[in-house]
Amino acid sequence: MESRVVVIRTEDRREGTVRALRALGANPVRGRRTLIKPNFNTADQAPGSTHNDTLAALIRELRAMGAASLEVGERSGPPLTADVVREKGVDLLLAELEVPFIDFDRLAPADWLEYRREDLAWRKGFLYPAPVERAEAVVATCCLKTHAHGGVFSMSLKLAVGLVPRRGYEYMKELHSSSQMRRMIAEINLCYSPALILMDGVDVFTDGGPDRGTRKRAGVMVAGTDRVAVDAVGLAILKVLGSNQEIMHTPIFEQEQIARAVELGLGVSSPEEIQLTGDDDAYLEEIRKALREG
Numbered sequence: 001m002e003s004r005v006v007v008i009r010t011e012d013r014r015e016g017t018v019r020a021l022r023a024l025g026a027n028p029v030r031g032r033r034t035l036i037k038p039n040f041n042t043a044d045q046a047p048g049s050t051h052n053d054t055l056a057a058l059i060r061e062l063r064a065m066g067a068a069s070l071e072v073g074e075r076s077g078p079p080l081t082a083d084v085v086r087e088k089g090v091d092l093l094l095a096e097l098e099v100p101f102i103d104f105d106r107l108a109p110a111d112w113l114e115y116r117r118e119d120l121a122w123r124k125g126f127l128y129p130a131p132v133e134r135a136e137a138v139v140a141t142c143c144l145k146t147h148a149h150g151g152v153f154s155m156s157l158k159l160a161v162g163l164v165p166r167r168g169y170e171y172m173k174e175l176h177s178s179s180q181m182r183r184m185i186a187e188i189n190l191c192y193s194p195a196l197i198l199m200d201g202v203d204v205f206t207d208g209g210p211d212r213g214t215r216k217r218a219g220v221m222v223a224g225t226d227r228v229a230v231d232a233v234g235l236a237i238l239k240v241l242g243s244n245q246e247i248m249h250t251p252i253f254e255q256e257q258i259a260r261a262v263e264l265g266l267g268v269s270s271p272e273e274i275q276l277t278g279d280d281d282a283y284l285e286e287i288r289k290a291l292r293e294g
Contacts, residue, residue, distance in 0.1 A: 003226035003268050005233045007278035007287065009219055013202055016221035017057035020198065021065075023277065024223045028195035030066035032136035035102075037194070039143050039159055040074045043087035044211040047143035047203050052093055054200045058141055059097050073131055075104035077166040082106075104129050105167050112165060115191045121180040126171055128163045128191040140194040144222070144234045145205035146213060150181045152246050153238070154210045155231040156197045157257050157266075160188040182256035189227060189266050197230045198223050206243040216241050228258060228267025229274045236290035240283075251294030 006023045010016030036058065038050035046054070055072070062070060072094060076084040081103045085091050094101050113133055116125030132138060140159050147154040164171045175184055199222040205213035218237055224230040235252045242248070252258060253270065262269045271291035278284050 002275045003229040004275045005224040005229050008221045009280045013053040014057040020221040020223035029137045033069045034067040034137045035135035036072045036139045040084050042211045043084045047145045048211045071100045073102035075162045121183045137195040139196045141198045144201035145209040148208045155234045156227040183260040186257050186260035226267040228261045236287045239290040240286045
């Protein structure tokens with residue numbers, strides 16, 4: 001089954017967010033209690049973390065789309081989530097927009113749910129936040145970047161790592177010490193299914209990351225409903241820009257995050273299933289070529 005991914009060329013995150021979501025033509029948030037999952041791993045400037053302009057534009061557009069309610073939920077790390085939110089000024093932004101913030105660091109033990117399956121690389125499964133389960137729609141907003149600490153890339157699949165608790169648990173130690181890290185990243189995505197994905201690629205890391213690295217200007221906002229398709233397009237954009245060896249010399253659907261996500265049925269299984277659309281035909285053809293060639 002085909003999955004649509006929109007790529008909008010822009011230097012303006014606010015305008016690009018609106019254009020990308022409207023061009024996608026999907027509205028799974030109307031009348032639904034909606035939780036936004038950003039990338040606040042650290043307080044570093046985008047693409048190290050979600051840009052405040054992107055978050056603000058996303059909130060306003062979801063309201064315009066008729067979301068019944070909105071909240072933002074995240075877990076940072078290594079820094080404390082509260083410190084990251086304060087340093088970025090997200091606390092003031094959300095207060096101004098009247099959107100509550102759920103600090104996953106501060107959830108009670110009863111507010112964590114267990115996910116287990118026999119075929120997981122996780123030894124004993126993992127926990128994830130009950131507010132994510134209770135939300136009627138989850139909107140994921142990620143950055144477009146490489147990941148120097150074993151993930152290879154950090155986009156919408158990697159965003160799910162922020163759903164797994166860090167404080168008082170050994171999950172991050174297990175993840176970062178495992179030779180199966182990239183498969184484990186994909187497996188976290190089994191606990192939820194985002195209704196919408198917005199990826200900020202105005203600025204990207206083509207090497208290094210996730211907090212700082214080799215910065216290039218891609219000048220894109222990407223929207224979709226399929227994590228595998230969105231990440232595949234993100235990898236194609238990195239190939240068009242020129243990236244590190246792990247990105248340039250590994251076929252997109254052979255990247256372990258992507259391959260495991262396909263095994264788990266989390267999204268499209270080939271480039272042919274991605275319906276790419278946007279506002280720059282020549283650029284879209286470059287992305288299609290990178291997808292085809294892997």
